Amino acid sequence: MTGLHDMQAMVRDAVFETDTQNPALRAISEHIEPSEGMSSEEHVLVYRRAILGTLVRALGNIFPVGKQLLGEQFFDGMARRYVQETPSRSSDLANYGASFSEFIARFGPAAELPYLPDVARLEWYWHRAFHAADEVAMDPGSLSAVSAGDTGRIIFHLPVSASLISSDFPIHRIWAVNQQEWAGDTAIDLDEGGMYGMVWRRQYDMRIDTFDEPVWTFLNAVAARTCFGKMSESGIAGDLDTLLPRCVQRGWIAGFDLA
Amino acid sequence: MSRFIDKPVAGAGIGLRSTHYQTIIENQPKVPWFEVLTENYFGDGGLPLHFLEKVRADYPVTLHGVGMSLGSADSLDRDYLARLKALAARIEPTYVSDHLAWISVDSRFVHDLLPLPYTEEALANFAAHVREAQDFLGRRLLIENPSSYMGYKETDMTEWEFLQELVVLTDCDILFDVNNVYVSGTNHGFDPIEYLHALPKGRVKEIHLAGYEEQNNYLFDTHGYRVHPPVWDLYQATIEYLGPIPTLIEWDNDIPPFETLLDEAGLAQRVLDSMDAAA
């Protein structure tokens, strides 16, 4: 007699199997009652369709611009391949899809849209920011409470919802013109160049902010928890006197602690 | 003391969907309670939780989950339970429910409610998980009968026998989904009335109603339609047998305008009221 664990493993294998000979489907079907009008295999296939459908739909909801760019049929076919080779490891469906942009980069048929993996990465960061913890903006005055001797030990933080992103393509513009509410021109010149940006949430306001290279370098140093003293010494972040107030004012810096 | 109005749920409630947040918060419709899908509020913050707390300020709320995977041969996911416990502390739900099903094996999740073989082994495993979860959460769970599309040859008891035993072994309560029992009964050829009459009275704390979809050879539970006439008939029989149990309109796909849900809830409320009048 087949025990509970083995039975469940057999069902799972039948759901995600890619072998067109369907050996896993046939194996579990041995244990499934046929009914009037439906064979054992047809009963299992109801679950294969439902489960793959749920996961493909979940990806479509997280990556709506990717879906828009590829068209529903192409996107769903690609998502199905991803689902078959990428098991979900979390009980929370919102955690599914983290490696989708890497999959797209490897997925030959999508190579015609070279910016697609970066757009997918942007959408994943958006999804993460949407569900990230709430946070109060930093009070700029709190910095003046740090004594002069301690300023070198300051380690700034990005907002908890923030992800830094760069691309060789203008993916923020591609993203914007593919939003439902976009009313303007949808033509984009890919030669207009890449972007540096941050996806984050200010209170309940979802944002994709873009900036120049000095800010990018500075915020990356912040993300790496480089202390302020080290930044000034090494000059990695250029003109800190103007960068820092600008980043605090825009909300890109959300707080600090002392090393 | 609770931050929220605190009264037990009664009457015909509605499943809360994100497309209806605004209209509910602005118009405060006359709905006795809302049910939410637990895992939709597992994020650390953001708009979903913000809206849920706003709704909770004016209405009782029940938490309905699909992610506990109580039927899995795996051990229970402690991270899931911790998140659920934190959410329950924040929202103070009247009930916490999940399904007679499994959604994971070897820590891989299928995100769909799969049926169990109804065996002694599966029962002992399920009961141990319910007890563990109830101890951890410090509250009783409501266990819901699923819609199912396959049955195992290894099964050696009916689903209602399994559920009866489970209540004895764990002291849990039951969420009876009338649509699911109709769907499963049609797909597997059992009589929903027999299921109904096997339910331990006093243990059914909530009822679900939803719409299925007719496929070639079976019924598929999409929660995307109005409640079908035979399910209304079975609901009438259920209320006559069990009394006016709080009833929820579930609608998860192709979500209609809020008025349609109010309409469906109104139909359920009429059935509940007719029992009150007869009593």
Ligand SMILES: [Fe+2]
């Ligand atoms: Fe249900």
